[in-house]
Amino acid sequence: MKKQEVNVISKEHKKHAKLARPDIGHFSRNEWAILGAPCINIKLLAADVIAALSPQYKCAYADSTHNDEEVLPPGRLANGATLEYTDQINNHQFNFDLGLKSINFRQQFADADLVLVNGNHQPAKAQVVIIYQNKMASLQKRVSQLTNVELVLLADSSVEIFDFIKEAVPNWEQLPVYRLDETDKIIDFFKTKMQEAKPVLNGLVLAGGQSLRMGTDKGKLNWYGKEQRYYMADLLKQHCDDVFISCRSDQHTEITADYKTLPDTFTDLGPFGAILSAFREKPDSGWLVVACDMPLLDADVFNHLISNRDISKLATAYESATDGFPEPLITIWEPKSYPVLLAFLAQGYSCPRKVLINSDTHLLKPVNAEVLTNVNTAEDYEKIKRQIHQKIAATQE
Incomplete structure (x- = not known):
């Protein structure tokens, strides 16, 4: 009799x-439940806080x-609909x-950015407790x-915490x-x-492209005495908490151990997949994403971008001087962009620029539009190489 095969699932599965x-x-x-007082007091307090913070958040x-x-x-809904939308002109x-x-x-x-909750009816991960004798x-x-009280407020004649x-x-x-x-x-x-x-704010250098038009890996081009992917990572280290080089899984071993790598886990999606992979690794961080094929970028550009960062927006990006659209590959993507990127992907879109165009994006005019130049072909390479050499020579005179 043939022994019956049994599929055994490991206890560690x-x-x-x-x-x-x-x-x-x-x-x-960022959410706080306000509780311990009549609901009207909670509503009035929430109104004051929201009025004060809404210009910024x-x-x-x-x-x-x-x-x-x-x-x-x-x-x-009374007729059986599950969803009803009404354009109220001034709101929805x-x-x-x-x-x-x-x-x-x-x-x-x-x-x-901030949610205030009537804690008499709904929970939140942090609480504001009002000491109100009648409640x-x-x-x-x-x-x-x-579970996480962060502020106590004394109402009416209260002087002691219960x-x-x-x-x-x-x-x-x-x-x-x-x-x-x-x-x-x-x-x-x-x-x-x-x-x-x-x-x-973490940094992400996009270096996982195929470089088909260039004919050679753009991340390995040497503009300033080292491979561009390393040069750009070193620039970002001056401005970011942590810096990673985004790459394909087959590139991982060729990058020196002096630099952290973040191989794509959303594959075959280009820069879109690299950004999603970064958020998958650290979903609560903002990501300053920069392509390795923009050799004219310098510390001044990053200083300008970061100093104008608006965390209440989905992202902070530069406006292209040629078409007025956002430049997605030198952009600060905030944590709130992660679910939005996934939602676009679910609808069949994998273009970071399309996300920025159709979202609440903080757009900046570049101080010098030329620094956003992409190098995609051998002709671009020769042109920009001469320009960089002239710039370096001018500083040494």
């Missing part, structure tokens, strides 16, 4: 790939209805009849939600405590938190 997950709470990276607010009466679903309204989970909320709030019992019911808060929040003595009417201090608290939350 895992169903899911090991991916770096973005540091996102219920709604967004994209702010959002999450709440629940206070209408306990059973009513029919609005509009066509979506009504939908779908069960929402954390992943749905994160998708909807992906563009928000003590209500707050005590929600003590399990106090004992059950002290028990639930081990570091309560180190927390800032303001009165609820100290609006300026509260706003400064959120401004400081947002400044501290600014994503770190």
